[in-house]
Amino acid sequence: MSDRHFTDRLLEAVETKRSQVVVGLDPDYASLPPQVIAALEGPEFAEERVLGEGRGCGQELERKAACYRLFLRGILEALQEEAVAVKLQVAYFEALGAAGWAVYEETARLARELGYLVIADVKRGDIGSTAEAYAAAHLDHVGADAVTVNPYFGTDGLEPFFRRAREQGKGVFVLVKTSNPSSAELQDLELAGGGRVYERVADLVSEWGRGTEGRLGYRLIGAVVGGTHPEEGSRLRARLERVPFLVPGYGAQGARAEDVVCLFDARGTGAVVNSARAILYAYRKRPEVNWREAARQEAREMKDALWRVTGRG
Amino acid sequence: MSDRHFTDRLLEAVETKRSQVVVGLDPDYASLPPQVIAALEGPEFAEERVLGEGRGCGQELERKAACYRLFLRGILEALQEEAVAVKLQVAYFEALGAAGWAVYEETARLARELGYLVIADVKRGDIGSTAEAYAAAHLDHVGADAVTVNPYFGTDGLEPFFRRAREQGKGVFVLVKTSNPSSAELQDLELAGGGRVYERVADLVSEWGRGTEGRLGYRLIGAVVGGTHPEEGSRLRARLERVPFLVPGYGAQGARAEDVVCLFDARGTGAVVNSARAILYAYRKRPEVNWREAARQEAREMKDALWRVTGRG
Numbered sequence: 001m002s003d004r005h006f007t008d009r010l011l012e013a014v015e016t017k018r019s020q021v022v023v024g025l026d027p028d029y030a031s032l033p034p035q036v037i038a039a040l041e042g043p044e045f046a047e048e049r050v051l052g053e054g055r056g057c058g059q060e061l062e063r064k065a066a067c068y069r070l071f072l073r074g075i076l077e078a079l080q081e082e083a084v085a086v087k088l089q090v091a092y093f094e095a096l097g098a099a100g101w102a103v104y105e106e107t108a109r110l111a112r113e114l115g116y117l118v119i120a121d122v123k124r125g126d127i128g129s130t131a132e133a134y135a136a137a138h139l140d141h142v143g144a145d146a147v148t149v150n151p152y153f154g155t156d157g158l159e160p161f162f163r164r165a166r167e168q169g170k171g172v173f174v175l176v177k178t179s180n181p182s183s184a185e186l187q188d189l190e191l192a193g194g195g196r197v198y199e200r201v202a203d204l205v206s207e208w209g210r211g212t213e214g215r216l217g218y219r220l221i222g223a224v225v226g227g228t229h230p231e232e233g234s235r236l237r238a239r240l241e242r243v244p245f246l247v248p249g250y251g252a253q254g255a256r257a258e259d260v261v262c263l264f265d266a267r268g269t270g271a272v273v274n275s276a277r278a279i280l281y282a283y284r285k286r287p288e289v290n291w292r293e294a295a296r297q298e299a300r301e302m303k304d305a306l307w308r309v310t311g312r313g
Numbered sequence: 314m315s316d317r318h319f320t321d322r323l324l325e326a327v328e329t330k331r332s333q334v335v336v337g338l339d340p341d342y343a344s345l346p347p348q349v350i351a352a353l354e355g356p357e358f359a360e361e362r363v364l365g366e367g368r369g370c371g372q373e374l375e376r377k378a379a380c381y382r383l384f385l386r387g388i389l390e391a392l393q394e395e396a397v398a399v400k401l402q403v404a405y406f407e408a409l410g411a412a413g414w415a416v417y418e419e420t421a422r423l424a425r426e427l428g429y430l431v432i433a434d435v436k437r438g439d440i441g442s443t444a445e446a447y448a449a450a451h452l453d454h455v456g457a458d459a460v461t462v463n464p465y466f467g468t469d470g471l472e473p474f475f476r477r478a479r480e481q482g483k484g485v486f487v488l489v490k491t492s493n494p495s496s497a498e499l500q501d502l503e504l505a506g507g508g509r510v511y512e513r514v515a516d517l518v519s520e521w522g523r524g525t526e527g528r529l530g531y532r533l534i535g536a537v538v539g540g541t542h543p544e545e546g547s548r549l550r551a552r553l554e555r556v557p558f559l560v561p562g563y564g565a566q567g568a569r570a571e572d573v574v575c576l577f578d579a580r581g582t583g584a585v586v587n588s589a590r591a592i593l594y595a596y597r598k599r600p601e602v603n604w605r606e607a608a609r610q611e612a613r614e615m616k617d618a619l620w621r622v623t624g625r626g
Contacts, residue, residue, distance in 0.1 A: 026443070061454075091439060091446035097418060097454055101411040125463060126404060126436055127493040127566075130339070133404035141374075141410055150438060150463050152488060154495030175465060180440040182467030189513060190505035197510060200502060253440075 006145050006171030007222070007244050008214035010117050011269055013084040018313065019303040020264075022119065022246070023079055024276025025107065026089040027068040031281045033291035036071045065099035068092075072107045075280060076114050078292040082299035085117035087246075087274050088144075108142050118144045119246070123175060125150030125157055135160040139170050146171025148224055148246070151201050158208070165212055165220040171244075172221050174205050177236065179226025179249030188232075198232070202239055209243060218244045218270060225263055227255030227273060234262040237270075245271040250302065251278025257305035268310030275302055319458050319484030320535070320557050321527035323430050324582055326397040331626065332616040333577075335432065335559070336392055337589025338420060339402040340381040344594045346604035349384045378412035381405075385420045388593060389427050391605040395612035398430035400559075400587050401457075421455050431457045432559070436488060438463030438470055448473040452483050459484030461537055461559070464514050471521070478525055478533040484557075485534050487518050490549065492539025492562030501545075511545070515552055522556060531557045531583060538576055540568030540586060547575040550583075558584035563615065564591025570618035581623030588615055 014020055040063065076086070088111075093104035108118050120142060124134040131153075138144050139161070149161055151174050164170040177187055177198045187198040202223065209221030219242050225233050227249035237245070245263050249255040250273050263271045275298075282298035283291035307313040327333055353376065389399070401424075406417035421431050433455060437447040444466075451457050452474070462474055464487050477483040490500055490511045500511040515536060522534030532555050538546050540562035550558070558576050562568040563586050576584045588611075595611035596604035620626040 028446075089443055089446075091437070091443045091450065094414075094450040095446045095454065097450070098411040098414040101414045105410060123439055123463075124404070124436070127491065127561075130402055130404045133341075133402075133408045137404065137407040137410070141408065150436075150465055151499055152463055152465050153491055153493055154498035154500075156493050156495040157491075178440065178466055178470075180466055180469050182469040185467035185517065186464055186510070186514065187467075189510065192503035192505050197499070197502065201499065204498065248440075 004169035005214035005220065006117070006169055007218040007220055008216050009145070010084060010171070010244070010272065011216050011218060013117060014269060014272070017081065017084055018307055019082055019084050020272050020306045020310070021083045021299055021303045022085045022087050022272045022274040023075065023083040023279050023299060024087045024089060024121070024248070024274045025072055025075070026276040026280065027071060027092050029064050029067065031277070032067055032071055033281075033283045035291060036067055036074070039070060040066050061096045062099045065096050065103045068096070068100070068103050069106065072103070073110060074292045075295055076107070076111055076116070078296045079279075079299050080114055080116075082296060082303050083116065085119055085272060086111045087119040087121045087276075089121045089276065105142050108144060112143070117146070119146045119148065119171070119173070120144035121148045123148050123150050125153050127153065128156045128159060131157050132160040135164055139164050139168075146173060148173045148175065150175050151204065155204075155208070162208060162221065169220065173224050173246040174201070174208070174221065176201050176205060176223040177225050177229055177232050179228045179253050179255070183226065183229075199235075199239070202236055205243055206240055213242055218242055222246055224248065227260040227263065228253060230259050230262050233260070237263055237265065247271055247273040251275035257302075257309040260306070261309045264310045268312045273302075273306060275299075317482035318527035318533065319430070319482055320531045320533055321529050322458070323397060323484070323557070323585065324529050324531060326430060327582060327585065330394065330397055331620055332395055332397050333585050333619045333623070334396045334612055334616045335398045335400050335585045335587040336388065336396040336592050336612060337400045337402060337434070337561070337587045338385055338388070339589040339593065340384060340405050342377050342380065344590070345380055345384055346596045348604060349380055349387070352383060353380055374409045375412045378409050378416045381409070381413070381416050382419065385416070386423060387605045388608055389420070389424055389429070391609045392592075392612050393427055393429075395609060395616050396429065398432055398585060399424045400432040400434045400589075402434045402589065403451075418455050421457060425456070430459070432459045432461065432484070432486070433457035434461045436461050436463050438466050440466065441469045441472060444470050445473040448477055452477050452481075459486060461486045461488065463488050464517065468517075468521070475521060475534065482533065486537050486559040487514070487521070487534065489514050489518060489536040490538050490542055490545050492541045492566050492568070496539065496542075512548075512552065515549055518556055519553055526555055531555055535559055537561065540573040540576065541566060543572050543575050546573070550576055550578065560584055560586045564588035570615075570622040573619070574622045577623045581625045586615075586619060588612075
């Protein structure tokens, strides 16, 4: 079981690659490098275009899906040394329907083959029977190593994910404090018994994960804690000793290395940080290199900044 | 705009069909009538099987997807007089990957053609840019008339859905108090300022929907309120005067007509009630008729029970 323990594998990859970077795969057609779109017009992709039409996916959606496929393959091949995991934001694939779903599955498979851990960023939450179908979809069928989930339904709505943690070593990151501006509206409400809603969710995450520790001391049930709220983040790190953090908000959403250092433990581990747009579309601010190299350089800078600020290098 | 106002259309359909029933489309392979699975083995579906393989979806998943297609078509054709809307539970389609996604889209299209309102039960919630992709997927591309969403991110994570309500008359049902046993863990937490978390969410729903009233007085921003908590439901009905309710929990989850009557307004309107498993798989308890007729009879009983208990007939 230990060699299948998601958090052990994640934190071991951090040491091997000397990287705490997760690259977010949020493909957005309007932001793709022009070279990717141009490449799909060429004769070498004629077969891919025909395949798409055979799938009945509609020509325009399938053309976009083929662009995503080409783009994400390039990103994955370029970032192997820089990132330990990929976080696939399923919304961007859903927006292309069945054609997008096929690319979501293929990209997850390719990422695993290239040595990344795969986090399906689906933020699902529902009643138990429905949650079972979601867990089957993303952890079994797509084969993701970990998944993000929403806590609003409480324990029974998350149990199908937790069971796959206990039985198969899958990782589950529960939304605790999100990175967006409106996160305070619900998450920061003060409770009659003291503390805030997100702190109570944090305590639930702590209860849910008990007994899932790996060799490195960290559990399979983790927390999503946005990098844009350093003060709340510091308190959460102190409160959740063995809980791994998945930290969004770096880069395009404004968080820098100094903002997220508080989310690591005293040894500079226990957290990984996600950046999507700033890495994927780095070609815009690095016109002197090709889009793959631009993404690699951006990820490399982030990797070095995090390693330094956490006192590792 | 008025003829595109989701809630007007929903409540008009209630009067026309004399039904407050929403049929939940939660296809589960293990529960399908044996006749549906047998039918797919026959020569008349050879073309459908080949089409599935051409899509590259994997033979087993595509076979299940073809079963769902056949089953859901039968259900939709049987229930036109009994149900005003369908609620597609996307989790069950996701569990079949791209093949399932294609059936999700086709079923939504067929339901519209047969005169049902279409509610995409996706319970999505994320940061604004991601929520935009989800809204595009389900409201634009799939073309659902309404969608369910999760409030944990707060306003900015829901704005892409609300914009489509204001501009296109789409409906948005926000999770307020869910039907599952663990719903109290987070939703019932008592707040320092008085009231509970779900009541604060209810107040947000009220703020979010202001100005979206239709001719019948009800708004486009509605609330999901489980039928399994009559006491909380009564208080929510009083608190949310112009907010339409989508009520899950009827049938298989245990709620009966007497339990949900408190979720309707004084005129016996303003809410619709969903039942999935009890209708879809009614063939098990009605072996004397075929599976389509069994579903129709079950929906008809529910329709009559609701109409009676709300003082309409």
